[in-house]
Amino acid sequence: MDSTKLLPPVKEALEQFPRIFDDKTAYASPLGAAWAPGRVNLIGEHTDYNGGFVLPMAVDRVSAFAGRTRQDQTVRLWSAHFKEYAEFSLDGLPENFDQQRKPLPGWARYVLGVGAELLRAGITLKGFDAVVSGDVPLGGGMSSSAALEIASAEAYALFSDHAFTIGEKDATLTPIETAGLCQRAEHIASGLRSGILDQAASCLGQPRKAVLLDCRSLDYRYLPFEYPNVSLVVIDTGVRRELASSAYNERRQQCEEATERLRDLILQDEPGNEQARGIKELRDISPEQFERYKNQLPEVLRKRAGYVIAENERVLQVVKLLEAGQIEEVGKILWIGHAGLRDEYEVSCAELDALVDIAHDVPGVYGARMMGGGFGGCTINLVRSDAVDALRQAVEQHYPERTGRQASIDICRAAAGPGHVVTQ
Numbered sequence: 001m002d003s004t005k006l007l008p009p010v011k012e013a014l015e016q017f018p019r020i021f022d023d024k025t026a027y028a029s030p031l032g033a034a035w036a037p038g039r040v041n042l043i044g045e046h047t048d049y050n051g052g053f054v055l056p057m058a059v060d061r062v063s064a065f066a067g068r069t070r071q072d073q074t075v076r077l078w079s080a081h082f083k084e085y086a087e088f089s090l091d092g093l094p095e096n097f098d099q100q101r102k103p104l105p106g107w108a109r110y111v112l113g114v115g116a117e118l119l120r121a122g123i124t125l126k127g128f129d130a131v132v133s134g135d136v137p138l139g140g141g142m143s144s145s146a147a148l149e150i151a152s153a154e155a156y157a158l159f160s161d162h163a164f165t166i167g168e169k170d171a172t173l174t175p176i177e178t179a180g181l182c183q184r185a186e187h188i189a190s191g192l193r194s195g196i197l198d199q200a201a202s203c204l205g206q207p208r209k210a211v212l213l214d215c216r217s218l219d220y221r222y223l224p225f226e227y228p229n230v231s232l233v234v235i236d237t238g239v240r241r242e243l244a245s246s247a248y249n250e251r252r253q254q255c256e257e258a259t260e261r262l263r264d265l266i267l268q269d270e271p272g273n274e275q276a277r278g279i280k281e282l283r284d285i286s287p288e289q290f291e292r293y294k295n296q297l298p299e300v301l302r303k304r305a306g307y308v309i310a311e312n313e314r315v316l317q318v319v320k321l322l323e324a325g326q327i328e329e330v331g332k333i334l335w336i337g338h339a340g341l342r343d344e345y346e347v348s349c350a351e352l353d354a355l356v357d358i359a360h361d362v363p364g365v366y367g368a369r370m371m372g373g374g375f376g377g378c379t380i381n382l383v384r385s386d387a388v389d390a391l392r393q394a395v396e397q398h399y400p401e402r403t404g405r406q407a408s409i410d411i412c413r414a415a416a417g418p419g420h421v422v423t424q
């Protein structure tokens with residue numbers, strides 16, 4: 001194996017493992033590593049749990065495990081980032097999940113959650129020891145938790161001596177099944193009622209491609225994303241909000257309520273309308289139906305539903321533009337998406353708005369918007385490559401004066417999904 005080709009977090013975890021664990025346990029198994037990427041989402045925010053469309057790309061930032069299979073059912077983990085140790089047992093899972101979850105640090109709960117869901121699916125697992133490393137900004141809107149979950153699934157597969165496999169052909173779990181399983185793990189590990197966007201984006205990643213996913217049917221197709229003169233710039237506000245997960249669950253609940261009310265309003269008017277009878281999610285309500293009935297909704301629900309229905313249309317618009325190679329036009333839709341997230345969905349914050357405003361004034365920035373759940377994290381910027389330095393300078397100059405904080409800027413590339421390697 002040529003170790004220079006390994007991603008930095010994979011290398012780091014492989015290097016650290018012998019120092020952290022090898023002197024403590026005798027293993028009869030080879031050293032291996034498993035990893036999975038974070039993601040950016042070009043457009044389609046908060047549409048996933050409304051049965052809608054999303055257009056993400058996995059990126060070249062990963063969460064990684066390196067370690068060895070154990071002879072028993074214990075999982076022992078060392079986080080290179082938190083410099084923290086965690087241990088749990090696969091015995092008794094998923095039944096004793098809650099009991100085992102409580103004493104664990106947040107990051108290890110995701111690994112436990114994935115183990116619990118794999119066992120619930122009837123898959124046999126083995127214990128392992130591993131170092132966990134990564135370079136997806138934590139809690140930064142680039143799906144660090146989904147990267148950790150998918151990397152966990154890959155790690156369980158690797159360290160269970162391939163008692164189960166993840167892949168397209170003849171595998172135990174397809175990538176999209178793995179995404180669904182890890183989404184359930186996220187729900188039980190963190191209480192966030194997330195959609196499938198993050199896990200699917202990580203599982204389905206391909207270099208130089210975005211993936212259009214229908215979050216209801218789970219059908220997907222790839223769109224080339226190869227623009228040599230355009231950079232995908234991610235700018236991290238540095239803001240993390242504790243309450244983001246309850247606000248997220250509240251949005252989800254508001255969407256469910258708006259759906260029911262709109263369906264009832266349509267059916268009151270048109271009792272024989274079969275399409276309306278089948279309305280289950282905001283995805284099922286057309287922009288025309290919404291226009292007709294929106295004024296009968298309470299203001300908050302009108303704003304939430306209005307945003308989601310329009311955002312879903314924006315995804316389809318961006319797909320058409322990408323197919324026509326009109327990347328500058330895509331940028332214009334990102335600005336509009338941000339305004340909706342800020343004013344209607346109300347999941348932005350002063351720092352995200354500041355970054356989008358600053359980007360707006362830089363010639364060569366085609367578009368920018370907040371990304372992910374919101375209330376902090378990062379923005380995605382579609383930038384003509386020769387304008388990246390000007391954007392960096394503008395952020396360095398204006399962001400601290402507007403917010404009292406420093407932002408960090410990163411250029412990302414659409415990259416491959418999960419992987420693993422056995423070294424010795």
Ligand code: GAF
Nearest residue numbers: 045046194195196197372373
């Ligand atoms: C978070 C969630 F985990 C996703 O499922 C998605 O809803 C996203 O917020 C908003 O688009 O990342």
